[in-house]
Amino acid sequence: MAVPGKKVHKTFSSPSTMGSDEDHQVYCQPCDRDGPRLPAHGYCKDCREHLCDTCVAAHKKHTLSRHHTLLDKNSMPEIISSASIHPCQLDNFTKPCPRHIKEMIKFYCQNHKALLCSVCVTLEHTGTSCNVNYIPNISDKVINSKELQDILKAMNTINEQCHKKSEDVMKIIAKSNSSLTYVLSDIKKFRKEINQRLDELERHAEDAANAILQENNKNLKTVQTTFNDVTKSLKTSSDAIEHLNTSKEADKLYMELKYAERMIKDYETRVHHLEAYDVKKYTFKPNKAISTLLNNLRSVGTFTENSLKQQSPPPAVDLKSRQTSQEGKICVETSKDKDICRIIGMTLLTPDLLIITDCNNDAVKMVDTCSQSVTAQLKLDTWPQDVSSVTRTECSVTLPGKQNILFISVSSNKLKKKQTLKVDGDCYGISCCQGKLVLSFYDPAKLQILDTNGTVLTTVRGENIFSRPGYVTTNTNSIYVSDWEMQTITRLNWQGEVIGSYGGMTRPRGITLSDDGTVFVCDRKRNDIEEIAGDCSTGKVVLRDLNEPFAVCRCAETSKLYFSCHTWKDKHDNKLQVFKLS
Structure with missing residues (x-):
């Protein structure tokens, strides 16, 4: 039966199908x-x-x-x-509200960009400022909309970024694992060095103990021989006395007794002397310094961390175009030289005073750049490698053969030896800055930062960093190292952390800094000199078609570049080349 005021349920029809009242x-x-x-x-x-x-x-x-x-x-x-x-049409809401679990999300607040249920709307979005929409009323606009395309594009971009970052992380982890392989190798190498040193100390202690043991055995043999001789002689004399006394041969007995009396006194002296031997008992007392060191040790060493995190590359430095012109040549051969010159280090103390090292003639030479002549020469008893200015009147020279740094005073056209500083290896490159010395070493390959007293402040090593670090140059911000075997220029900060590297070289040798922070490097194999940006991002050749350039020095005041050649031909090696770069 029909209920008054109500209609029987019917399926809703579109206007095109409506026909009856x-x-x-x-x-x-x-x-x-x-x-x-x-x-x-x-x-x-x-x-x-x-x-x-x-x-x-x-x-x-x-x-x-x-x-x-x-x-x-x-x-x-x-x-x-x-x-x-x-x-x-029937609602199709299936996502529950995260704050009201029993309620389904049906609304969207345009102002707060939030999906809402009925409870959310009633409690928190009732203000006149909230533009709340019932989702079915606005949902048909999103199909094939620009918003849909933008969101899909953003999702795809993030997906690609995740994929790339994943690959980057895999590469970084691979590099980290590779560095740890070197760490494990270095630990074993260090342990081997410790073992070798301890074995050496142990051999010294054993040799000392064996020497004492041999001395004791020698003394014991002497004592035993003496006692045996005394006992044998006394027995022979005693038997003779008893025999002569029995046979009543008084004359012979008298003489034998006198011999025995003298023998007794002599033997008493000998026995007393043997008793005076100071034979000692020995115990072993460990070296207190080693014991203290072992007790205080908490690790065999420490790990130096260098971040491998992917960072945005520094902006490329636009190396300015330079005008180049040859200014001439300076002959550095002197009458004291016994061999062809081989200039492998140079530094400027003043614009008109250049100090060079000649390893073939075991000499340090002073060059007047104005008169273009050698004005002083200091003969050494070993070959010098590199040289660096310390002050305007002092320079420092590396002596790899003696593992020393020699400090030389410069005054009135005279070079004079001052003090030497012992280092722990064959030092090659040297640079002085801010009261600190930076040294490079070949075997093992490493870089050290020291104070002027020789105290090592920082050591940087690692097969992935250095192989044959030859020359170094420094400023207040950075340290630059040329490695001819790795064919790189490596940039470090003063904490010893690698902060840049340039790999566009074939045989980098001498290296010097310009006043604008760029680096000039001799590439001996490629016969050119290259200028590299201070951040090691870019580089370009400034001088080409040279004769195996080796050592180099730059004067900021005159814009002149001095460099030597190493060809084993006197026409090139006995002269410094001078170019103006502006």
């Missing part, structure tokens, strides 16, 4: 979704829904809809557009 009846759409179908007595233009009397009243009271535009029964549209059919 009942079909033209417009029903309340909210009620149509949840319960009995009721005739519509109003229409909301904002929600695009027909409403019954009850829904109209509720619509006017609810915070979200009280400002909507409502049409009465006479003004409302009688035919439902296709756009209004969508809200009449």
